[in-house]
Each structure stands twice: as C-alpha cells, then as structure tokens.
Amino acid sequence: MRKVLLAPSLLGADPLNISGAIASLENNFDWLHLDVMDGHFVKNLSFGPRFAEALREQYPETFIDAHLMTDDLDIVLPLFIDEKPSSITVHAETESHLLHESLRKIKNAGIQAGVALCPPTRVMSLDENILENVDLILVMSVTPGFGGQKFIEGSLRKVRELVSLRAVHKYKYRIEIDGGINENNIISAVNAGCDVIVTGSAVFRSGQPGRWLAKAKHDIEEEIRNFDRT
Numbered sequence: 397m398r399k400v401l402l403a404p405s406l407l408g409a410d411p412l413n414i415s416g417a418i419a420s421l422e423n424n425f426d427w428l429h430l431d432v433m434d435g436h437f438v439k440n441l442s443f444g445p446r447f448a449e450a451l452r453e454q455y456p457e458t459f460i461d462a463h464l465m466t467d468d469l470d471i472v473l474p475l476f477i478d479e480k481p482s483s484i485t486v487h488a489e490t491e492s493h494l495l496h497e498s499l500r501k502i503k504n505a506g507i508q509a510g511v512a513l514c515p516p517t518r519v520m521s522l523d524e525n526i527l528e529n530v531d532l533i534l535v536m537s538v539t540p541g542f543g544g545q546k547f548i549e550g551s552l553r554k555v556r557e558l559v560s561l562r563a564v565h566k567y568k569y570r571i572e573i574d575g576g577i578n579e580n581n582i583i584s585a586v587n588a589g590c591d592v593i594v595t596g597s598a599v600f601r602s603g604q605p606g607r608w609l610a611k612a613k614h615d616i617e618e619e620i621r622n623f624d625r626t
Contacts, residue, residue: 398624400616401593402425403427403429404600405596408596408600418455426592427461428455428460429594432472436468439541461483461592461594464487466490469486482507484502485511486510487513488513503531518554528565528567532572533571533572534572535551535573535590537552543597547581551575552588556588556589571589571590573590574594
C-alpha cells in the first residue's frame, strides 16, 4: 500500500518548549520538519545551525527534514551540512548559479537533497538534470515565511504535474507539500499525489498533537485503502 509520511513543522511549536512539543506528538510522526529562514530570502527569522545540531544530538535516530529558505547558500549550506540532517531542501528561486552545486554538495555529504518551489514558480523551471537526481521536490502551498497562512488550492495542480512527470520519465523523487495543511485539505493533498505532508499550526494548536497526527494517519491510510479497492 502507498505510504504517505507526516512531517510536523517545528515552526508551529512553542519556541520555549521544543522538546515538550516533540514529546506531545507521541511518536505519531515520520519526519520532523525544520524551517530555516534568514530574514532576507523570506521576511522572517527562525532556526539556525546550532538548533539543528541540538536537534540531531537529542534525536539521533529521527529523520530531520531541513528546509532552507535562505540566500547565500555558499555560506549557509555548509553550516547545515555539518549538522547532518537527514535531508536538506534548497529553493529553486535562490541564486540560480548555486542551485546545481548546492544539490551536489548535499548529496556528496550523504544527505538527501531536495528543491523547493514557491507558489509562482513553475515545475518547468527545473531542468532534467535536477529532476533525475533530486530526492525530494517541495511544493510550497503558501508564500514562505510565516506559519498559519491559508492553503493555496492551485498548488495541487503543481503536485499532479510532478506526479505525471515522475511516472512518464521514471524519476525517483518524493513530492512534499508545505503550507496551510489542516484536517480540511490533507486528504486532497494525498489524493493529488503528495508523499510527504508538512503541517505545523494545525498540529501544534490542536491541543492534542499526538491525537491529531494519529487521526490524520488513520484517515490517510483509509483513503488509500479505499482507492486501492476501486
């Protein structure tokens, strides 16, 4: 049966009690998603490499999914590679001359490499070399920078396009979606073809994050099971 992964975003957690927030997930997650913002590429600041280091030390076996919303990848990227997250995703819209080289550095470090697309960015902006070699494509379903935004429905068309390209050309990338995902649209994201679902505010503001994730996992599995029967 098709497997869809849940990746709660720590951007939505209580910044004064990250470890408590992770404990409240009750292990009902597959990945932890780490949003890194530089205050320049996006108009917000968030986690830095020291936080990534502490996260890896505290959770050595956890899949840590680092999403770099930053410019100056030649400076920033090595700092995060050193902390050994499980995957690092960089943006297609950042310095274009650094994109291929950044993905190569990530993969050479034994880390899964991803590329993210902001809402206005088309799938066709990714060349064949990227599509063949990248491990993950992250579709942003809000304008990156802040949590709690409204889901952009049109992002699902981009997901379907990536699914079609993958099927036709036998690409191996996973498709991840991030932004505005909640209990009202998570199944739509699954049906569009997403392999990894990032959700922050909906989980951590639910009052019972572990139960929220458990229900989401159950609903997703039931949806996939029903689809396989038809």
